[in-house]
Amino acid sequence: TWSDEQTRFFLQLRLDENLKGNIRKQMVNEAGRQAIVDKFYEAFGIKIPWRKFGIKYNTCKKQYESFKKLTRNRTGLGFDSTGFINMSEDWWNERCKEWPGARKFKDKPVANMDLMEKVFGTVYISGGEGWSAQQGEDVLDTKHSEHDDEIDGEDDAESRRDIPTEEAVGSKNVGPSSSRSKVNKKRSRAVQAGQAVADVIRESVESRDKILSHKNHLIENHPEFSCSELRAMEVLHSLPAIRMWSPLYKASINHVKQDAANRQTFLFYGDDENRVLYLEYATGESRDA
DNA sequence: ACGGTGAACCAAGCGAATAT
């Protein structure tokens, strides 16, 4: 019932709501739930009650944690040039011996690992590493028939979100491969998926916590990071009431670009409606124009 | 037929927010 695209979209929606402050301690408030249900309906034409999103959230988390079991506290992991886990058959056999669930990750990494890392990962996420994995095109073509043409919204969602924001962390950064961006998006998905998995593993194996806490530290000390233009833009895009390139949209961009105080005020409002009202007030434009 | 897998459901328990 859940395709990879749908799962991915859902995870992305959760990140959106998180960004807007509609999720506290993994608990989505009423506005956030409504937004997720609505946007999902808009994108796929399927009405899904919130309960099912919760269940999906659970299963995704289970998958994510399963995968992390494989990589946690484990050194000496190897990768081939494409980023797939490249270890000897013996290595896999041993992993499987201590935990049978490991087998399935050998040839087929978990889909949407990039987003799961953001959603379930421990610490603050700021756009990160140029993730672009969209694992599972092959899987997806087998089932999943009727809504294939509707998923374009997800594509632009991705392209606007994957802008790397590698401030000060870049120096201590991880792998040589993490900076490549999405060329050949269509063709090399499998390769990218492998690469993504490699990135996750590398992050886990190396001192990821150190890096991320460093990030957190920076964010705490520099409010302009947490109220960055990027974040404001993301929130702006997530407002359903604002049509792309409508007068209000254009005016809002200018307003939000203008200075950090504007961004802070904008981001202060906890729900979509008040944000839109604020933008209308601040820019003098109407959403219906 | 069988085992693996993911979706769904359930029970217990916990944390946080709210009410008393």
Add this chain to the structure above:
DNA sequence: ATATTCGCTTGGTTCACCGT
């Protein structure tokens, strides 16, 4: 300050589906 309520987590189970 304490009690209540709510939703999520955790762990477990059942079921349907798929490939072997």
